Amino acid sequence: MARVIRFHEHGGPEVLRIEEADVPPPGVGQVQIRVKALGLNRAESMLRTGAYIETVENWPSGLGFEAAGEVAALGAGVEGLKVGDAVSVVPPPSQIEWPAYAELANFPQHLVVKHPATLSWEEAAATWMQYVTAYGALIDLAKLAAGDVVVITAASSSVGLAAIQIARMVGATPIAVTRTHAKRQALLEAGAAYVVASAEEDLEARLAEIAGPEGVRVVFDPIGGPIFTPLTAAMARGGILIEYGALSPEPTPFPLFTVLGKSLTLRGYLIHEITTDPARLAAAKAFVLKGLESGALKPIIDRSFAFDDIVAAHRHLESNQQFGKLVVTV
Structure with missing residues (x-):
């Protein structure tokens, strides 16, 4: 018993x-x-x-x-x-x-x-939940690499913080999006290069200011809802938005003309894509263990x-x- x-x-x-x-x-x-x-x-x-x-x-x-x-x-x-x-x-x-x-x-x-x-x-x-979830989206699917700009929403969640650490580990620039500035300093200390408060700032304008004319190549979002519009507007041509949740109770618009005009990819994602594939799971374990052992992931x-x-x-x-x-x- x-x-x-x-x-x-x-x-x-x-x-x-x-x-x-x-x-x-x-x-x-x-x-x-x-x-x-x-x-x-x-x-x-x-x-x-x-x-x-x-x-x-x-x-x-x-x-x-x-x-x-x-x-x-x-x-x-x-x-x-x-x-x-x-x-x-x-x-x-x-x-x-x-x-x-x-x-x-x-x-x-x-x-x-x-x-x-x-x-x-x-x-x-x-x-394992936080790091394999973030690894699968950012590394396995989006091929995040040095020089990339990635937007991470719900950034103070465990998966959001894991994504910030993984972005830093591969040399990318993580932009943390959170509702207010209350957690700004903690996010910067956790490795975010920039913090944007979506309820207090113009999200589209602020992301455009940070990313510049090249835009954001990768967006990692568990929220959905109206935030899709400013997120996709700030994305680079050929960029990818990976959706791994549905926290917003509001309908999620499909920004058709932005997606067409920029050839964007909007992709749903579950951690089980990685954990049910032996080769991808082995790669995820190796990546996470390397990061834990080096201290890049904590x-x-x-x-x-x-x-x-x-x-x-x-x-x-x-x-x-x-x-x-x-x-x-x-």
Whole structure:
């Protein structure tokens, strides 16, 4: 028996329950982890409320994408790991099938990584969602390189901060977009070359001023909605806008004439494009591990909660007040 976090109906953070449950031994090719820390993601609150791309069909449901801990047991056929190894988890394709919110959890071996010993449990649990998401968009798809200008919206989120670090790592110029100037200094200290407050400045004009006549080649956005218009207006000919979320409740316009006139690419993107492709996943792991080992990539933790305080943790997750990653210690 182990303590797990589940919900029996859709709703607010209060529907999350800590319960005792049997955790089966790891199956063939699986690794069982004694969890030390969890990373929290917006996708988990969306699943809890019924607004996620996955649908709960069998109740109660577990949830959670990211965990770090010690190997507790190995399924048949697992090689390269041993009981007691410190590991962390690349997000699986389904948080319903592979829920991380538990004291003991099973994951497919190819998603379990021995992370650098310099990382704390909290940092390890905060690593893979943010860095693989940003890597897949910026490096794998957009081929971000030295000299490029990239606009990163929702820049104070964990993925936004990861994108800033990755842009710096490859020599690109990251422009952080945030709602107000309240987080301006923190974003500059996190590596942003420029910070634009979308609710306080003319976003299109400010981006044009920063990027100059060549424009912005890459935009990385999880918001959608009306912001599409100024973002695409500031883009360079042949530029690419990668959309990885839908945080805006407003309709997203399609800027047809701007897209045609500049030959722009507007592309939807999910992290699972990377994690379900063995070659691309191996490249992502190598890139992230190199960055962690060199210090170019370092998870920024906003706040840590205890396992018993998961309801409070989800309330804070939905407050949009955090700067970086929220984690839960087990």
